[in-house]
Amino acid sequence: MNLQIATLLGQDGLTNGAIYALLALSILLVFTVTRILLIPLGEFVTFGALTMAAIQMGKLPQLEWLLLGLTCIDCSLDLYQQARSRFNRRKLQGVALKLGYAATLVILVHTLPLAELPMGAQILLTLALIVPLGPIMYRLFFQPLADAPSLVLLIVSIAVHVSMVGTGLLLFGPEGARTKPFSDSGFHLGSVMLKSQTLWVILVSIFLIVTLFIAFERTLYGKALRATAVNRMGARLLGISPVFAGKVTFALAAFIGSASGILIAPITTLYYDSGFIISLKGFVGAIIGGLVSYPLAAIGSVAVGMVEAFSMFWASGYKEIIVFTLIIPFLIWRSMTSHHVEDDE
Amino acid sequence: MPSKKMLSALFLSTSLIAPLANADIKIGVVSSSTGPIALVGIPQKNTVALLPTSIGGEKVSYISLDDGSDPTATVKAFKKLIDEEHVDAIIGPSGSGNAMAVIQFAAESGTPMLAPVGTAAVVLPMTEQKKWVFKTTQNDDLIAAAIVEQMKASGVKTIGLIGTADPYGENWAKVMTNLTEKAGIQIVASEQFQRQDTSMTGQSLKIIMTNPDAVLIAAPGSSSVMPQTTLKDQGYGGTIYQTHGAALDAFLRLGGKAVEGTILAASSMLVLDEVPDSVSKEIATKYIADYKKLYGEVPATFGGNVYDAGLLLENAIPNALKSGKPGTAEFRSALRDTLEISKEVPSTQGVYNMTPADHSGFDERGRIMITVKDGKWALLK
Structure with missing residues (x-):
């Protein structure tokens, strides 16, 4: 072990840690606002990466049909509900808007020369395809039982995860994919070669984290979400819609998930089922933060990335064991220091 | 579904x-x-x-x-x-x-x-x-024997192994240990990884530190690509061998320039146009x-x-x-x-x-x- 190797491993750990931190923040955000442990978060990562890869190869990502199909179910549910009460002009407009959005995307994906688009447009298209899946997912699977015990929500979350993995296999096939790097250049730091993609990952992660922080501290919507997280009933009494809060957090999670996928796709091969293990490491980070503290979760995730990188060097066969064993001392520490509040909901 | x-x-x-x-x-x-x-x-x-x-x-x-x-x-x-x-x-x-x-x-x-x-x-x-x-x-050893023979013929003295931590990779590590011993080739590093790993920096650095003449990657399907691209990125210059697990078109597509010059033993299905006529x-x-x-x-x-x-x-x-x-x-x-x-x-x-x-x-x-x-x-x- 010399300085050069330590730098390389540290760079690797930091890159992965930044991604885990982003995922840990989304897990935390969704959990505090809706009490749902978002297990399918990893699928957003793989969907993002694989859609991007399909677009770069000039193949149809197929995801547009999933989006259209789910939007149709969503809209018919909306219409059914309205038919039972009374039709409301604004809500009808909303339905039309959603359907129009999905249809436009299907047309766009089928007419644009996907492979020739500039990379920025490809990224936008990927995000435009995946981010709406978040709120739709909340609407279809979680909103009907938003008041159910956390355990039920967890089980539904697992079910959604399993079916999304299956859908991923159907849409993208079993082969892994990786995408082109944002730029080919690298630069030297002392004797160590740094890849520009690494820098992209770290910078974008920091940017997203800071933006989220500002949004939560300064904007009305951010404050509304925070209020919901602190006290759901109280927020509701003050006129913050829990449905709205749920949809927004899911949209954010879908955005962060797919953005992470797009960020790491050039440096690693992702498979349709890689997402779970990645989000699980984010989850370890979130646990280190006790599922409440954002800064602790971010620091914990970076620590997870570092431990992973160095254990990969010293004991490659035991890497996963070492990473996931990390959770045990923290759970013990947590259970000793924090006193348990019975959550009777 | x-x-x-x-x-x-x-x-x-x-x-x-x-x-x-x-x-x-x-x-x-x-x-x-x-x-x-x-x-x-x-x-x-x-x-x-x-x-x-x-x-x-x-x-x-x-x-x-x-x-x-x-x-x-x-x-x-x-x-x-x-x-x-x-x-x-x-x-x-x-x-x-x-x-x-x-x-x-x-x-x-x-x-x-x-x-x-x-x-x-x-x-x-x-x-x-x-x-x-x-x-x-x-059988793995049939393929491995061909690879070891080729290594010996091209003067490889030391090799590094990277395999998946599953029966496929483990069996290959076992087979190679036996065969290389007979052929007088030394295994200087043996590393493992998981199919879904997002990074291989540690393993490949450890291999490069020992500087073997060649590296054999034993992984099924597209997971065989990442070890190779990582090794190339970090400037490894020796020959890279793959097993028949990599004999997929996805390997070429995912690997791009990094897999150029890879040597592997596999069935003739991959290069049908070039093999002499036979019933097979x-x-x-x-x-x-x-x-x-x-x-x-x-x-x-x-x-x-x-x-x-x-x-x-x-x-x-x-x-x-x-x-x-x-x-x-x-x-x-x-x-x-x-x-x-x-x-x-x-x-x-x-x-x-x-x-x-x-x-x-x-x-x-x-x-x-x-x-x-x-x-x-x-x-x-």
């Missing part, structure tokens, strides 16, 4: 037809068309449609089940095929671990099992139970053309392993029919006995010569040395 629906429709239809067509030969197929090894299982499941539909004047029906890459599900599928469908033979499963889990059930019921899996552990060492198992792929070449060309017509893409070699199982059965069934009617224990036992003495049966990947001790039966005609040149597979000259 639609495939589930199709499967249940298939069950329904076969259970309705079954009483009417009792004399048919029934073959069960278990593949992992979903789950972590779907990459292997999907071409295998697709190949079922290309298997012979009539052998020795008897109609053959296939019952295809998916085990989701889960050994428990494989056991369930085997039990169902054996106890409810009374199949005469089973082709499958796709995974090495899955195959190990079901050998006992195939043997207890006396059903020949043709396993298209990689690891030689399913037929070696030969036991009373493994008598019922036939492996339709090349004819069969493989026909298989690839048929598959392409049906699915619009070239099959991975894994599919060929199931196709070859069909060829073995086609060769053995006429003889077995003399001893008993399909559906009886006599027929199954005769089928096993005939499979065991399969002589010079040509297949997509080589020629089978089964013996009571060798239930894989490939010789050096079952593998050739291949390299990557200008982004395409090419015969190593």
Whole structure:
């Protein structure tokens, strides 16, 4: 072990840690606002990466049909509900808007020369395809039982995860994919070669984290979400819609998930089922933060990335064991220091 | 998922037809068309449609089940095929671990099992139970011997190993340790990784530190790409060897420039145009053309392993029919006995010569040395 190797491993750990931190923040955000442990978060990562890869190869990502199909179910549910009460002009407009959005995307994906688009447009298209899946997912699977015990929500979350993995296999096939790097250049730091993609990952992660922080501290919507997280009933009494809060957090999670996928796709091969293990490491980070503290979760995730990188060097066969064993001392520490509040909901 | 629906429709239809067509030969197929090894299982499941539909004047029906890459599900599928469908033979499963889990059930019921899996552990060492198992792929040591021979010929003295932490990678590490020792090649580093790992920096740095002449990467499917790109990124200049697990077009696509010059031993299916004419070449060309017509893409070699199982059965069934009617224990036992003495049966990947001790039966005609040149597979000259 010399300085050069330590730098390389540290760079690797930091890159992965930044991604885990982003995922840990989304897990935390969704959990505090809706009490749902978002297990399918990893699928957003793989969907993002694989859609991007399909677009770069000039193949149809197929995801547009999933989006259209789910939007149709969503809209018919909306219409059914309205038919039972009374039709409301604004809500009808909303339905039309959603359907129009999905249809436009299907047309766009089928007419644009996907492979020739500039990379920025490809990224936008990927995000435009995946981010709406978040709120739709909340609407279809979680909103009907938003008041159910956390355990039920967890089980539904697992079910959604399993079916999304299956859908991923159907849409993208079993082969892994990786995408082109944002730029080919690298630069030297002392004797160590740094890849520009690494820098992209770290910078974008920091940017997203800071933006989220500002949004939560300064904007009305951010404050509304925070209020919901602190006290759901109280927020509701003050006129913050829990449905709205749920949809927004899911949209954010879908955005962060797919953005992470797009960020790491050039440096690693992702498979349709890689997402779970990645989000699980984010989850370890979130646990280190006790599922409440954002800064602790971010620091914990970076620590997870570092431990992973160095254990990969010293004991490659035991890497996963070492990473996931990390959770045990923290759970013990947590259970000793924090006193348990019975959550009777 | 639609495939589930199709499967249940298939069950329904076969259970309705079954009483009417009792004399048919029934073959069960278990593949992992979903789950972590779907990459292997999907071409295998697709190949079922290309298997012979009539052998020795008897109609053959296939019952295809998916085990989701889960050994428990494989056991369930085997039990169902054996106890409810009374199949005469089973082709499958796709995974090495899955195959190990079901050998006992195939043997207890006396059903020949043709396993298209990689690891030689399913037929070696030969036991009373493994008598019922036939492996339709090349044994790891056959491929490894070719690689080691090539290494020796090109003057490689030290090698590094990177393998997946699963039966595939572990078996390769074992086989290589034995073979390199005999050839006077030293393994200076042996590292492991998980298929889904997002980074390989640590392993590859450790290998580069020992600076071996060559590196062998033993990983199934597209997971074989990442170790190689990482090694290249960090400036490793030696030769990189791959196993037949990397013999996929996805390997070329994902690896791009980084896999240029890779050397691997695999079946001739990859470079059909360049190999001299033989019966195997004819069969493989026909298989690839048929598959392409049906699915619009070239099959991975894994599919060929199931196709070859069909060829073995086609060769053995006429003889077995003399001893008993399909559906009886006599027929199954005769089928096993005939499979065991399969002589010079040509297949997509080589020629089978089964013996009571060798239930894989490939010789050096079952593998050739291949390299990557200008982004395409090419015969190593």
